[in-house]
Amino acid sequence: MSVTVKDVAKKANVATSTVSRVINDHPSISPATKKKVRKVMEEMGYVPNKNAQNLGKGASNAIGVILPPLDSKERLGNPFYLEIIEAINEESRKHGLATAIASARNFDSLLHNVQQMHRQRQVDGFILLYSDRSDPIIEFLTTHKIKFTLVGQPYRYEDEISYVDNDNQLLGKHATEFLIKNGHKRILFVTNTTDEIIYFERYFGYQKALMLAGYDTFPAIKLHGPDDYMHFGESLTETKATAVVVIDDIFALRVLQLAQLHHYKVPDDLSLISFNNSIFATLMHPYLTSIDITIQELGRRGTQTLIDQLNNKNELTTGVRIVIPHELIERETVRKLINN
Known part of the structure; x- marks a missing residue:
């Protein structure tokens, strides 16, 4: 039988609400009480319910990754998206965050998916993996002051959007x-x-x-x-x-x-x-x-930039631009002309 918050509260001789506040590291609880409750939690093998913990914090501990409309075979088969998602997942895990993917065949469906993810608090912020002049997503995220990072260069709101891109x-x-x-x-x-x-x-x-x-x-x-x-x-x-x-x-x-x-x-x-x-x-x-x-670096720095925004809860960190370097890899498809 699993250990509950009530079990911990009873053994620590505190209220269940105190245990909940200790789990969420609430500043109203003294360091001494936190130490005592955490010691009891450890002794009893109590593992906090992550969903309940996130609900108490008003956070989901997840970030949304928005793909462009997958409306062609080229986009469906483009390895860029798989590689950058892998980099985002890896960096997110280091910070204890999960990732959720938003994808659709067209912009209308994609916007609906993103709106649902935000309204249902499935994610704390978004990483947008494209910049398209027909895109309604940036308008929605910017207008509603939702924290997000763009991998790419924005068409508009350059001073308001944090973005990571190559030159x-x-x-x-x-x-x-x-x-x-x-x-x-x-x-x-x-x-x-x-x-x-x-x-x-x-x-x-x-x-x-x-x-x-x-x-x-x-x-x-x-x-x-x-x-x-x-x-x-x-x-x-x-x-x-x-x-x-x-x-x-x-x-x-x-x-x-x-x-x-x-x-x-x-x-x-x-x-x-x-x-x-x-x-x-x-x-x-x-x-x-x-x-x-350097796709891995685009994903890593994009994730870090979003996490920086999420950690600044009382202010919207905006207008950050990070440029990722590139390298030309010479192979076989360029011929040197002698007489031209």
């Missing part, structure tokens, strides 16, 4: 500069998303590198489906591109397939560089040159 504009610039260093002048930027802020930032970086080098920039090649895929070869022919910067590794695999479909061999005819340095970088052949964005 994606610098990533785009470094990727393009690497191609330029290898003799490429006619370079395209290829993407399958135009709503997420990483697209804008990485594309701006691409443009900046080419303009600084005195070379032409091109409108982003936007490949959203089969109809666009069939015209990819025309884009390569019309621009006489020798290299492409691709929005991320998982889509780089698609671009590699399209290049081959249109009779371009990578890297002999077309060089390719991407971002994230995911498992796909070494599953495809030739192996992909990619920029490592």
